Amino acid sequence: MTTLRLVLGDQCSEGLSALEGLAAGDVVLMAEVRAECTYVRHHKQKIVLVLSAMRHFSELLRARGISVDYVKLDDPANSHTLAGEVARAAKAHGARRIVCTHPGELRVLEDMQGCGAATGLPVEIRDDTRFLCSLDRFRAWAGEKKQLRMEYFYREMRRATGLLMEAPDEPAGGQWNYDAENRAALPAGLVPPKPRRFAPDAVTREVMALVEREFPDHFGDLQKFGWPVTAAQATQALEDFIAHRLPRFGDYQDAMAEGEATLFHALVGAALNCGLLDPMAACRAAEAAWRAGAAPLNAVEGFVRQILGWREYVRGLYWLKMPGYRDTNALEAHRKLPWLYWSGETAMACMAAAIGQTRDLAYAHHIQRLMVTGNFALLAGIAPAEVNDWYMVVYADAYEWVELPNVQGMALHADGGVMASKPYAASGAYINRMSNHCRGCAYDVKRPTGPGACPFNFLYWDFVARHAARFAKNPRMAMPLRTLARMDAKKVAAMRAEAKGFLDALAEDAEPMLRARGQQKLL
Structure with missing residues (x-):
């Protein structure tokens, strides 16, 4: 048979x-x-x-x-x-x-x-046994909870797998999460080692020719293609990360830097998500590096958390909440996606960098996705469906089970707080703290409004004002709401007017700074 x-x-x-x-x-x-x-x-x-x-x-x-x-x-x-x-x-x-x-x-x-x-x-x-948490187990964990916090799921998975555990309920180092130690900005002069890339072989070159012929108008180009396409190559990519970038991954995993697309990141998401790399093997390899004294705990825990925590969590959430989760739009965002997401034509240095490397590499790391392109979409009130489609198009590791929850729940707060207790909204100050993009930017990150003001600044305060009533009972939004209440009413009105003018201009594909300077493509 x-x-x-x-x-x-x-x-x-x-x-x-x-x-x-x-x-x-x-x-x-x-x-x-x-x-x-x-x-x-x-x-x-x-x-x-x-x-x-x-x-x-x-x-x-x-x-x-x-x-x-x-x-x-x-x-x-x-x-x-x-x-x-x-x-x-x-x-x-x-x-x-x-x-x-x-x-x-x-x-x-x-x-x-x-x-x-x-x-x-x-x-x-x-069942897809390649994942470390079955869908039945995730449903049992979720139960009747209204809010599904990844941190508590992650702790359960640590206990279940024994990863980074010293005893059944004792995490390595006495802490479950070292995220607070993973937020250093990249110091001047520190040059991250380049990740291992793989030259296309005859099979891949044949596919490249096929794709150029069959899909010539799709986003991105193939000149810098170097992804692993076999399990052996994926294992080599993981080994290269553990040997050369994992030791500093923890400190700088939230950092961004002009001209440094990959920093100390692993770049194994694409291999994990198409089945070339086993997630438990990746976690065990990182754990072994810590136990051998080759990598610090904050780096290894941060890496394990992304795989054992976030990756398993978003997959479980996707299957728990679909199909309705795709249509959530708690903040009633309806603006069209600006053309700059495709063209990269923007004077915002951080956005230009993130979109440019996305076009070239089909890759941007999690902070670029969440706190630059995602943050801008959140502040601008771009429709979740349009943002989801963009993320699905542009990244090599994008599949709906992983991309949709990250966009709906983390980047856009469109699920109303199922995943995150507050929207991940930030002004230009965050980007300035975590990157060097602002130093050479056409916009002034220290100006909240007026000529040359950083769009993230006036868009942030417009976002807070626009949703003040909605977030009035959210304790994690209390501080920005208090700051807004103390602001001069004329200043708030000016920022909101500038936000409207900026977004209206984007809808016409004419960013004010570019139009004023007569600039063309920056990428």
Whole structure:
């Protein structure tokens, strides 16, 4: 009895549950379908990464003696939908059942569930055991809680896995979280080591040519493509991070610097999210570095927290709250996404840097995403659906299960506080404290209003004033609300008027500073 075993583009893992119990005569189906490349117009590097990883993984399976039905994007018979390719393969191989691993996105789960009706065959959807917390376990933890704080979930996961624990309820070093030690600005003269990148091989070059041909108008370019596309390369990338950047990752993980796109970050998110790197193996490797005295605890705990904490938490939250979570808009934000998010045409140095490297690398680190591009979207009142689409398009590690909760809950506070107890709103002072972008910026970070004032300043106070009644009972917003109440009414009115004028100009794709100076593209 032939079993058709479906492997998706983000499931390039030998330990995938869909491959368990593989028997002689079984067939693995892997299909490059246009629908998955275009449901949002993914960054070119994201498409190359996934398709190249799929092709390399199919070669590995064949080398293991496994029968693989691999459908390339430009195959004339390709139906370009998941259901279509499953139905075609099931018929061709005389399959009697279909086995899958639970996908990362709701729309794909619905496609999987529809495969039964399309083929008339039973479909078994197995748990994705690559994650460290099952969806059932997360639902049990969430229970009837109105607010789902990651910190408490993270502590439970530390206890369950034993990661960075000295005893069953005793965290290493006596603290659960060293975030307070992870906020140093990068000192002048400190040059971070460059992360290991991987030159495209023949398989990847073939995919790059395919993507340039099939998706020429998608965001981003391929000149600097260097992502790992095999499990071996992903392991090398992790080892490079642990040896050369992990020791200082903790101190500077929130820092930003002009001309330094990666700093001390790991850059393993893309490999984790498409299945090339095992999350527990990554955490254990970092823990081993601490126990060997090769990396400090605040660095290792910060890294483990991102994987064991945030990554598992947002996945659980996504499946707990979907499909309604996608449509939350607690702050009633409806402004269109400004063109500068695509063009990078802005005199705001921090935004130009974040968007420029995103175009070049399909990457920006978490503070650039949260406190620069995300913070601007929050302050400007940009519609969550538009912001979500942008994040899904531009990053190589973006899948809806991870991107949507981070945008809705953290960046935009659109979920009304399910994830975060307050909106992560900040003025230019935060960016100035955590980066050197403001030194060479056309705007003056110390000016709240008037000619050359930093837009983050007047947009911040406009945001606080706009939502003052909404946040009146939020204790974490008490300080900015008190400051606003003490401000001169004329100053507040001036800042709010300047915010309106600035945003109205952005809606016309004409940032005031650029228009005044007659500048063209900064990137």
